Amino acid sequence: MSIRDVAFSYGKVRALAGVTLDIRAGEIVALLGPNGAGKSTLTHIMLGLLSPQAGRVSLFGASPEDAVAQGRVGVMLQDTGLMRYVTVRELVGLVAAQYGRAAGTGDILHEAGLTGLETRRVSRLSGGQRQRVKFALAIAGDPELLFLDEPTAALDVQARHAFWRDILARAGRGRTIVFATHYIEEAEAYANRIVVLRDGKVVADGPARQIMTRVSDVTIRFSTREAKEEELAKLPGIVRVDAGGAAAGHWELVTSDQDATLDALYGAGRSGISGLEISRTSLEDVLLALTKETGQ
Ligand SMILES: Nc1ncnc2c1ncn2[C@@H]1O[C@H](COP(=O)(O)OP(=O)(O)OP(=O)(O)O)[C@@H](O)[C@H]1O
Numbered sequence: 001m002s003i004r005d006v007a008f009s010y011g012k013v014r015a016l017a018g019v020t021l022d023i024r025a026g027e028i029v030a031l032l033g034p035n036g037a038g039k040s041t042l043t044h045i046m047l048g049l050l051s052p053q054a055g056r057v058s059l060f061g062a063s064p065e066d067a068v069a070q071g072r073v074g075v076m077l078q079d080t081g082l083m084r085y086v087t088v089r090e091l092v093g094l095v096a097a098q099y100g101r102a103a104g105t106g107d108i109l110h111e112a113g114l115t116g117l118e119t120r121r122v123s124r125l126s127g128g129q130r131q132r133v134k135f136a137l138a139i140a141g142d143p144e145l146l147f148l149d150e151p152t153a154a155l156d157v158q159a160r161h162a163f164w165r166d167i168l169a170r171a172g173r174g175r176t177i178v179f180a181t182h183y184i185e186e187a188e189a190y191a192n193r194i195v196v197l198r199d200g201k202v203v204a205d206g207p208a209r210q211i212m213t214r215v216s217d218v219t220i221r222f223s224t225r226e227a228k229e230e231e232l233a234k235l236p237g238i239v240r241v242d243a244g245g246a247a248a249g250h251w252e253l254v255t256s257d258q259d260a261t262l263d264a265l266y267g268a269g270r271s272g273i274s275g276l277e278i279s280r281t282s283l284e285d286v287l288l289a290l291t292k293e294t295g296q
Pocket residue numbers: 010013014015033034035036037038039040041042
């Protein structure tokens with residue numbers, strides 16, 4: 001899949017401001033970004049539901065509309081409704097039949113974690129069970145490219161694990177998966193590539209490890225009754241002082257220069273520092289840093 005310089009505005013609201021991405025077969029790509037960053041707009045463009053106002057998109061060398069019409073693309077969007085008065089098996093079987101896979105309906109139901117719910121009417125399903133039906137419909141044609149918007153929202157822990165097992169197996173068969181999510185830990189654990197959008201632009205693109213090395217900040221936690229916030233804020237390398245637990249003498253410092261900060265912290269002759277903990281910045285912190293420099 002290739003996306004070149006794609007731009008899109010809703011009237012005066014610029015949702016995408018020149019996005020370029022190449023996604024290869026077998027990749028699991030997580031689209032991350034704050035609310036309004038442009039993830040849904042980009043997904044809609046990749047599916048041919050919106051046309052880019054500038055730039056080009058091609059899936060399997062064709063337009064998104066053609067690739068979708070050829071049954072090569074599966075999709076699970078947040079706001080799609082489902083037929084309510086049919087059973088789970090009838091609905092999934094109907095869609096599987098359109099792809100010539102009616103005989104595989106049982107397997108599809110199994111893969112989507114719907115075994116035991118086959119004869120239940122869709123209107124009687126719980127939120128998480130409906131989500132699994134949407135997934136079943138998305139995979140009914142065993143698509144080469146699968147788009148998932150917040151796929152695990154509403155799924156319980158067990159269903160999440162089963163879902164990701166299925167996704168990893170699919171990618172292992174050369175299927176491509178693109179998913180938008182706000183669950184950073186899922187992106188980190190299962191995507192082999194993370195694309196971060198901010199204000200309609202790609203601000204990071206690569207494996208989680210690579211994105212994390214862009215920020216070398218470290219968090220230092222300790223307890224002391226002798227420190228003052230103004231003093232700590234002046235230590236070398238300090239990015240942020242969190243005085244959240246200061247009443248109890250707990251401090252959290254984020255520094256870009258761990259050695260200099262620790263030298264100064266201890267070198268000032270300060271005693272009574274206890275419970276020192278140093279941790280690498282999490283992917284969540286990195287994403288916050290990457291996406292915070294806007295007013296949105
Ligand atoms: N139909 C619309 N009309 C006008 N503006 C829109 C429309 N849809 C989206 N926008 C605006 O376009 C921008 C990008 O929205 P988009 O839905 O693509 O973001 P997102 O990253 O998917 O957000 P979220 O995480 O909240 O789902 C936002 O500023 C949004 O308000």
